[in-house]
Amino acid sequence: MLIYTIKRFFEMVIVFFLFLVISYLLFNAIPGNAFSSLLLNPLLPPEAYQKTIEAFGLDKPLYERVQLYIINFFKGDFGYSYTYYPRTPIDLIAERLPRTLMLFSIVNVIAFYTGFLVGKILAWRRGSKSETWITIGSVFSYTVFYPWFALMMLWFFGYKMDWFPLGKFLVPEKWYDSPYTSDEIFYTLIIFVTVSSFLLFLIFIFTRNIESLQNRRNVRFLGLISLFALAATYWTNGEAALKRFYAADIAYHMILPTFTVTLVAFAGTALLTRTTMMEVLKDDYILTARAKGLSQKRIRDRHAARTALLPVVTSFIFTIITIIDGSVLTESIFSWPGMGQLILEAVVQEDIPLAMASFSFIGILALIAHFIADVSYAFLDPRIRIKSEN
Amino acid sequence: MVESLLEVKNLSMHYDTLDGNVDAVKDISFTVKSGESFGLVGESGCGKTSVAMTLLQLQPDNSVITEGSIKLDGKELIGLSENELRKVRWDSVSIVFQGAMNAWNPVVKIGEQIREAMREHYPENSKQQNINKINELFKMVGLDESISERFPHELSGGMKQRAVIALALSCDPKLIIADEPTTALDVVIQDQILNEIKKVQDLLGLSLIYISHDIAVIAEMTDKIAVMYAGSIVEIGPTQEVFKSPKHSYTRALLDSTPSIRGEKKKLRSLDGEPPSLINKIDGCSFSPRCPTPTTQCKNQSIEMRLVKVGDDHFADQCCSGCVKNE
Numbered sequence: 001m002l003i004y005t006i007k008r009f010f011e012m013v014i015v016f017f018l019f020l021v022i023s024y025l026l027f028n029a030i031p032g033n034a035f036s037s038l039l040l041n042p043l044l045p046p047e048a049y050q051k052t053i054e055a056f057g058l059d060k061p062l063y064e065r066v067q068l069y070i071i072n073f074f075k076g077d078f079g080y081s082y083t084y085y086p087r088t089p090i091d092l093i094a095e096r097l098p099r100t101l102m103l104f105s106i107v108n109v110i111a112f113y114t115g116f117l118v119g120k121i122l123a124w125r126r127g128s129k130s131e132t133w134i135t136i137g138s139v140f141s142y143t144v145f146y147p148w149f150a151l152m153m154l155w156f157f158g159y160k161m162d163w164f165p166l167g168k169f170l171v172p173e174k175w176y177d178s179p180y181t182s183d184e185i186f187y188t189l190i191i192f193v194t195v196s197s198f199l200l201f202l203i204f205i206f207t208r209n210i211e212s213l214q215n216r217r218n219v220r221f222l223g224l225i226s227l228f229a230l231a232a233t234y235w236t237n238g239e240a241a242l243k244r245f246y247a248a249d250i251a252y253h254m255i256l257p258t259f260t261v262t263l264v265a266f267a268g269t270a271l272l273t274r275t276t277m278m279e280v281l282k283d284d285y286i287l288t289a290r291a292k293g294l295s296q297k298r299i300r301d302r303h304a305a306r307t308a309l310l311p312v313v314t315s316f317i318f319t320i321i322t323i324i325d326g327s328v329l330t331e332s333i334f335s336w337p338g339m340g341q342l343i344l345e346a347v348v349q350e351d352i353p354l355a356m357a358s359f360s361f362i363g364i365l366a367l368i369a370h371f372i373a374d375v376s377y378a379f380l381d382p383r384i385r386i387k388s389e390n
Numbered sequence: 391m392v393e394s395l396l397e398v399k400n401l402s403m404h405y406d407t408l409d410g411n412v413d414a415v416k417d418i419s420f421t422v423k424s425g426e427s428f429g430l431v432g433e434s435g436c437g438k439t440s441v442a443m444t445l446l447q448l449q450p451d452n453s454v455i456t457e458g459s460i461k462l463d464g465k466e467l468i469g470l471s472e473n474e475l476r477k478v479r480w481d482s483v484s485i486v487f488q489g490a491m492n493a494w495n496p497v498v499k500i501g502e503q504i505r506e507a508m509r510e511h512y513p514e515n516s517k518q519q520n521i522n523k524i525n526e527l528f529k530m531v532g533l534d535e536s537i538s539e540r541f542p543h544e545l546s547g548g549m550k551q552r553a554v555i556a557l558a559l560s561c562d563p564k565l566i567i568a569d570e571p572t573t574a575l576d577v578v579i580q581d582q583i584l585n586e587i588k589k590v591q592d593l594l595g596l597s598l599i600y601i602s603h604d605i606a607v608i609a610e611m612t613d614k615i616a617v618m619y620a621g622s623i624v625e626i627g628p629t630q631e632v633f634k635s636p637k638h639s640y641t642r643a644l645l646d647s648t649p650s651i652r653g654e655k656k657k658l659r660s661l662d663g664e665p666p667s668l669i670n671k672i673d674g675c676s677f678s679p680r681c682p683t684p685t686t687q688c689k690n691q692s693i694e695m696r697l698v699k700v701g702d703d704h705f706a707d708q709c710c711s712g713c714v715k716n717e
């Protein structure tokens with residue numbers, strides 16, 4: 001498993017180099033000189049102009065420029081943003097990335113989990129009325145034109161019902177006299193979510209070895225309760241108590257985008273889970289599990305769904321890229337000022353340094369997501385795990 | 391007299407399909423005493439697996455039990471709820487399925503898959519108790535303890551099958567149903583597995599229902615035998631007796647088409663024709679179209695299939711019981 005992970009990691013690094021080179025060449029191939037916009041920008045002081053030419057070696061031949069680009073990349077030097085001068089792309093990305101990361105990971109975890117859950121139940125209730133209707137609903141949400149659907153959701157829940165804000169990630173009036181910047185709150189939120197997911201994971205890992213199913217369930221329930229208690233204590237004490245108000249504002253703004261993307265994105269997973277699980281249910285070991293006298297729930301979750309998960313994860317790995325693409329759309333529609341919007345802005349404004357830097361970071365993000373999915377797949381499928389050990 | 395452990399009476403079951411009803415089990419009765427091994431033999435498609443599944447109510451959703459009773463230790467199984475059946479499954483009766491090679495979930499360790507059954511039926515056992523028991527069972531069937539920590543794809547076919555036997559024994563059943571447990575294995579392994587089953591059955595004093603299309607294997611394994619044809623039992627009796635003097639011409643045909651390795655050389659006669667489709671209602675003797683030695687009685691469409699006594703504890707179908715002229 002370790003060797004497999006290391007191998008995958010090196011593959012990822014190689015792919016990343018290729019990605020850097022190719023993305024540079026692509027930008028290079030954009031018709032017209034990338035400088036024309038720079039030259040025409042009256043806001044740009046001459047020393048910045050000179051700096052940019054030097055930093056990117058724009059007067060040098062192509063291969064030297066690529067070399068320079070890669071070296072600069074690892075120095076974290078992307079020059080200056082044209083549109084946000086004198087801020088650097090890194091500075092801008094550091095501000096935007098947490099926002100995207102937060103929304104993106106929460107949305108996808110929820111969408112994937114919902115999809116898997118729904119698909120599992122659909123396969124299990126095969127032939128029932130509820131199965132038919134939910135399947136039809138899933139097919140609709142799988143095929144619906146996403147931007148239209150998102151706008152409809154925004155119109156209905158945001159405007160018509162006025163339950164949720166119409167985009168953005170905070171209400172500025174609430175933040176005028178805030179002692180914290182939104183970034184700080186975002187970091188707090190990210191750390192909070194990460195730590196609590198990790199604790200949840202630990203609870204499950206450590207209760208796996210409890211032999212009696214009854215006890216296992218009880219201990220897990222107890223663990224969950226104490227986790228909630230812990231979270232409550234955290235938000236009511238010390239500094240977090242002051243941050244709570246602002247964190248709640250951000251969380252409130254996340255509800256509608258999360259709900260909308262989940263509605264659209266769960267369907268693919270649900271339909272695939274349903275199909276693979278129906279295949280798995282025909283397998284002999286399901287019959288063995290029934291003959292062993294196991295409960296229906298255990299057969300469904302432990303045997304059928306566990307095996308059906310594998311192809312679903314594979315397909316998820318393949319769609320990670322489209323999910324990241326989709327985040328550009330989501331951020332535009334819900335005016336969520338994250339990486340997606342930043343890229344869009346940079347491209348439209350021909351802000352080349354910013355565009356290149358954001359593309360590289362999105363690339364890194366995609367590669368890391370891919371890497372994690374790959375490794376967890378190997379963890380889920382012992383046939384891969386064991387083979388890679390020998 | 392030994393108490394009979396399993397008592398099946400007039401069991402009938404059909405599958406509901408788009409083409410009509412497939413009568414897979416027709417009016418079947420037999421008993422298995424405790425410690426006894428009972429063989430069920432017949433061509434593939436005659437309904438053997440259907441009988442096995444019905445015994446534990448594991449049959450597919452499209453099947454309908456129309457009649458009959460299945461009594462285990464005097465307790466009626468038909469009509470029990472799913473939760474009541476779960477207590478009987480594996481605890482009293484375990485099954486080694488046809489194609490048992492695929493009986494293992496590919497992503498769960500062997501030991502865990504056995505412990506899972508034990509957790510269900512012995513909830514008060516500690517993990518260590520379960521592990522000790524599994525190790526004991528593995529020793530009995532000739533497997534190494536380390537197999538517990540392996541995944542199914544790491545084992546050979548024979549090892550998987552031995553592990554299945556250990557799995558079947560894990561909750562101390564009184565009866566094991568083995569449905570063609572060796573069909574997918576090569577001959578040498580097949581023999582080892584048969585010996586293994588025989589050994590543990592004697593050792594633990596279990597009852598066994600052994601299902602096979604191979605009458606030679608049944609001869610080796612069982613005390614009592616039932617021959618099935620097109621969903622019905624056509625001959626039933628003590629194995630030795632049936633082999634010595636088969637009364638139904640289908641039994642005779644099965645014996646004639648099986649080579650005997652140790653006995654004297656004889657000409658093999660294969661049985662022509664196909665078994666009848668189970669969808670169509672069969673009038674009269676179901677075997678008569680293929681019977682090599684038909685009598686006038688056979689063609690009589692109004693004669694009903696019914697077992698009649700032809701010897702000591704030996705019964706054969708009345709329409710064909712006269713067909714065999716023992717040379």
Ligand SMILES: Nc1ncnc2c1ncn2[C@@H]1O[C@H](COP(=O)(O)OP(=O)(O)O)[C@@H](O)[C@H]1O
Pocket residue numbers: 405406407412414432433434435436437438439440441450452668
């Ligand atoms: N789920 C099912 N639906 C319809 N017909 C079935 C089903 N399962 C088995 N059958 C039919 O029932 C008959 C008996 O099958 P089976 O019990 O598997 O026979 P055997 O085990 O002796 O080979 C066969 O004709 C088979 O095609």
Ligand SMILES: [Mg+2]
Pocket residue numbers: 435438439440488570
């Ligand atoms: Mg069969």
